[in-house]
Amino acid sequence: MQLVSVGWDGRGDVGDAPRLSDVLAATTVDRPMAMDVLTSLTLGWHLAGALSLCHLQGLVPAEIPSDSVIILGRSVLLGGLSDCAVDGEYGGAGPAPTPADSVKALGELLRAISSSQRPVLPGQAEGMQLWRGDMWKPLRELVLRCVDPDPERRPHASEVTGVLARYVSIAAAMAGQDGKAAGGRGGGAEGPAERLPLVPREPVSDASPESATRPAFSAERLGGWAFLRGSGRAEHSLRLTRLREPLTFSRRITVVGAGPSCGRGTTTFTLGSVLAAVRGEPVLALDGAPARGTLQDRLRRRNPATLRDLTTLPVDSAYDEIRRFTTAVASGLELLTHSATHRAASPAYADEYRRVLTMAGRHYPFVLTDWAAPRVDESADTVLRSADRLVVCCTTSTRTVDEARSLLGRLRDRGFQGLADRAVIVVTRLGGELSERGVRELLRGHGGGIVFVPYDLELAGRQHTGLKLLRTRTVRAFLRLGLLITDDMGPEVSR
Numbered sequence: 001m002q003l004v005s006v007g008w009d010g011r012g013d014v015g016d017a018p019r020l021s022d023v024l025a026a027t028t029v030d031r032p033m034a035m036d037v038l039t040s041l042t043l044g045w046h047l048a049g050a051l052s053l054c055h056l057q058g059l060v061p062a063e064i065p066s067d068s069v070i071i072l073g074r075s076v077l078l079g080g081l082s083d084c085a086v087d088g089e090y091g092g093a094g095p096a097p098t099p100a101d102s103v104k105a106l107g108e109l110l111r112a113i114s115s116s117q118r119p120v121l122p123g124q125a126e127g128m129q130l131w132r133g134d135m136w137k138p139l140r141e142l143v144l145r146c147v148d149p150d151p152e153r154r155p156h157a158s159e160v161t162g163v164l165a166r167y168v169s170i171a172a173a174m175a176g177q178d179g180k181a182a183g184g185r186g187g188g189a190e191g192p193a194e195r196l197p198l199v200p201r202e203p204v205s206d207a208s209p210e211s212a213t214r215p216a217f218s219a220e221r222l223g224g225w226a227f228l229r230g231s232g233r234a235e236h237s238l239r240l241t242r243l244r245e246p247l248t249f250s251r252r253i254t255v256v257g258a259g260p261s262c263g264r265g266t267t268t269f270t271l272g273s274v275l276a277a278v279r280g281e282p283v284l285a286l287d288g289a290p291a292r293g294t295l296q297d298r299l300r301r302r303n304p305a306t307l308r309d310l311t312t313l314p315v316d317s318a319y320d321e322i323r324r325f326t327t328a329v330a331s332g333l334e335l336l337t338h339s340a341t342h343r344a345a346s347p348a349y350a351d352e353y354r355r356v357l358t359m360a361g362r363h364y365p366f367v368l369t370d371w372a373a374p375r376v377d378e379s380a381d382t383v384l385r386s387a388d389r390l391v392v393c394c395t396t397s398t399r400t401v402d403e404a405r406s407l408l409g410r411l412r413d414r415g416f417q418g419l420a421d422r423a424v425i426v427v428t429r430l431g432g433e434l435s436e437r438g439v440r441e442l443l444r445g446h447g448g449g450i451v452f453v454p455y456d457l458e459l460a461g462r463q464h465t466g467l468k469l470l471r472t473r474t475v476r477a478f479l480r481l482g483l484l485i486t487d488d489m490g491p492e493v494s495r
Contacts, residue, residue, distance in 0.1 A: 020069035020076075024112055038171040040113045040130050043076060045164035049347030050078040051106050052157035055099050056311055056351050058087040062097045064105040066112065100151035106160065107146025114143075139167055158308045158352075165344040192386035193354035197248055199319070199362050201281060243278045243482050250361035253485050254288065254387040256371045256380075258394040258404035263428040265294050266459050267393050267481075268370040269333070273467055274478040275366050276332030282319075284326065284360050286336040288353065288369035288383045290345030293338030295370055303327040307336055310359065311352045319363040331467055334364075350382040357386055366485075376407055384416055389485045390423040396432030401442045408446070421447060424484045428453040449484045453477045 020043075023035065035043070047069060054061065061084045068080035083092055090096035114130040128140050142163050145155055255271075257264035268285050276283040286307060287293030296302050305325035313321055326334035336356070346352060360367050369383055384390070392407060394400035404425055411420040427439050427450060434442070436452055443450060453459075456474040467475065 017070050017072050017077075019067045020071060020109070020113075021066040023071060024066060035113070035130075037130055038168070041164060041168045041171050043071065044110045044113055045161065045168050045344075046076045046347050047078070047109060048106060048157055048161040048164055050076060051102055052161050052308075052346075053348040053351055054078070054081070054084075054102075055157055056348065056355060060085040060097045060099055061102050061105075062090075062092055064102060064109060066109060069109070098151065099157065100154045103146050103154045103157055103160070104148075104151075106157065107143050107154075110143045110146065110160075135170075136167070139163060156312050158312055158346075158348075161346055161348070162306070162308055165346060166341055169343040193252075193357035193361070195249055196358060196362050198250055198365060201319075201363075239479050239483060240278055243275070243479070243486060244280075245486075247365045250364055251366050251485065252357060252361070252369070252386055252388045253366060253391060254369045254371060254383050254389075255391045255393065256376050256407070258392060258400045258407055260374065261430070262393045262395055262400055263426070263430065263453070263459075264393040265298065265370060265372070267391065267426050267428075267453075268295070268368050269298050270459065270470075270474075271391075271478055271481055272333040272366070272368050273329065273331035274475065275482050277467055278479070278482070279365060280332070282323075282328070282332050282334050282364055283366045283368065284334050284336060284364040285368040285370060286356065286360075287338045287342075288371050289373035290349040290353075290379060291343060292372045292374075293342060293370070294372045295335050296337040296340060299327055299329075299335065299337070301327070302335075302337060304339070305336070306339055306342070307356050308346055308352055310336065311355050313359065315355065315359055316362070317359060322359060322363060345379075353382055354386065376411070378414070381414075384411070384419060387419060390419050391426055391481070391485065392423050393426045393428065395428055395430040396434045396439060397430075398432070398434060398442070400432070401427070401434065401439055405443065405446075423448045424481060425450045426453060426481060427451070429455045451477055451481045451484065 051061075051064070059081060061078070061081060063080070063083070064078070065080070068078065070077040070079055084090075085096040085098075088096065111127050115127040116129040128136075128143065131139055142155065142160060145153060146160065148154055253271075255264055255268045272283045272285040285295060287295050303326060310322065310325045313325075323334070326336050328334045357367060369387070371380060371383060373379065390411075392404050394404040408420040408423055411417075423446075425443060425446065425448065427436075429452070439452075440450065454471060454473045454477070456471045458469045458471070459474065
C-alpha cells in the first residue's frame with residue numbers, strides 16, 4: 001500500500017496528476033467517451049484492486065467520490081482515506097461504513113467510467129455504452145450487482161478485481177498488446193509474510209469429514225517397504241520418523257523450473273502428496289506466479305475458489321474455513337489454484353499472497369508455492385522473500401543444468417544469496433545426455449543438495465492417479481527431497 005500526501009489544492013506528492021472527476025468532465029459532443037475500452041478497464045481494475053487492498057488492511061472508506069481518485073497513467077491512487085473505518089471502528093458521524101457500502105461506490109464509479117456523457121434518449125439503455133455487447137455482458141452484470149440495493153448481493157472487491165483483470169487481458173489481446181502492459185508486475189512491498197505458529201491439530205477420527213482426504217494406504221509401505229530387509233528397512237523407517245517430526249512453524253517451499261518441461265509442476269504435486277501421506281496431515285500447494293498457474297491442470301475436478309477468494313477470510317480463520325477454498329486429492333494434499341482463464345496479475349497480488357501464506361501457515365506444516373511463470377525475475381521477489389527453501393527443477397540435459405546454475409547465480413546477484421546457496425536441485429531423467437556423475441560435475445560446489453528422480457511412466461501424464469503406482473526409486477527420491485527441505489543441516493541425504 002502506498003501513502004501519499006495530497007493537499008487541499010490537489011497537489012502534494014502527486015503534483016498535477018488529474019483526478020477521475022477531471023477526466024470524466026473532459027468530454028465533448030465529438031468525444032462523448034472519457035477514455036477507450038482498454039483504458040477504462042485498466043483504470044477500473046486498478047480502482048477495484050485499490051479498494052480490495054484497503055479491505056485486506058481493515059480499511060473501509062466512508063465514500064469514494066470521483067475527485068478522490070488520482071490518475072497516474074493507467075494506474076490510480078485512492079485518496080480520502082482519512083475518513084474511513086479501521087478494523088470496524090469509525091470516528092466519523094453516522095454509522096460505520098461497511099465493505100458492501102464501498103463496493104456500491106465502486107460500482108457507481110465503474111458505471112461512470114464506462115458510460116457516455118451524452119444525454120440518454122428515451123428508449124435507450126442507460127450507462128456502460130463502452131462495455132456494450134454480448135462479450136461484455138458478464139462485466140455489466142457484475143457492475144449492476146455492485147450497486148444492488150441489497151448489500152448481501154454485492155460482490156467482494158476482490159471478485160470485481162478478478163473479473164476486470166480477465167477483461168483487461170482480453171482487451172489488451174484485441175488491441176495487439178501484451179497483457180502485462182495494462183498492469184503491474186505483481187511485485188509489492190518489501191518483507192516476507194508474517195509467520196504465526198502452527199495451531200495444534202486434533203486427532204482425526206474415522207467419522208470426521210477430514211478423514212475422507214486421508215490416504216487409503218499405509219505410508220510405511222511407500223518406497224518398497226515390503227521388499228526391504230534389515231538395515232534397509234530400519235533406514236526407511238528412520239526417514240519416515242524424521243519427516244513426521246512436529247513443527248512449530250510451517251515450512252514455506254518455493255518450486256521453480258530452470259526452463260520449460262523440467263518437471264516443476266510434477267515435483268510440486270508429488271512432493272506435496274508424499275509429505276501429506278507420510279505425515280498424515282494436510283499439505284497445501286498453491287499457484288504463486290501472479291499471472292500464470294498450471295496446478296489446476298492436474299485436477300479432474302477443481303474447487304472454483306482462488307487465492308484471491310481466500311483473502312476475504314479473516315487471518316485467524318479456522319482450518320475448516322480455509323478447507324472450503326481448496327481442492328483435496330487422495331494423498332491428503334490440498335491445492336489452491338488460479339482459474340483456467342487467469343492471465344493478469346491482481347494489483348494487490350503481493351498483499352494477497354502474503355496474507356494467504358500467513359493464514360495457511362497456521363494450519364499446514366508445509367506450504368508449497370509453484371512458480372509457473374517462464375522467468376524467475378523481479379516479479380518473483382514477493383514469493384522468494386517469504387520462502388524458507390527453494391527447489392530448482394531441471395533435467396539431465398546439459399542445457400537445463402546450466403540454466404539451473406545460471407538461475408541460482410542471478411538470484412545471488414539480486415540479494416538472495418542464502419536461498420540460492422541452500423536451494424535443492426531436483427534432476428529428473430527426461431531423456432538428457434548426462435549421467436549422475438556428469439550432473440554432479442557441472443554442479444560441483446553447490447551445497448544445497450541434489451536429488452535425482454528416475455523416469456516414471458506414472459509421472460509422465462499431468463493427472464497421475466496417486467502414490468501407489470509410483471516406482472520405488474521415485475518415492476525414495478521424493479522422501480530424500482522431503483528430508484532436505486525439512487532438515488537445514490542434511491544435504492547429505494540426497495546422496
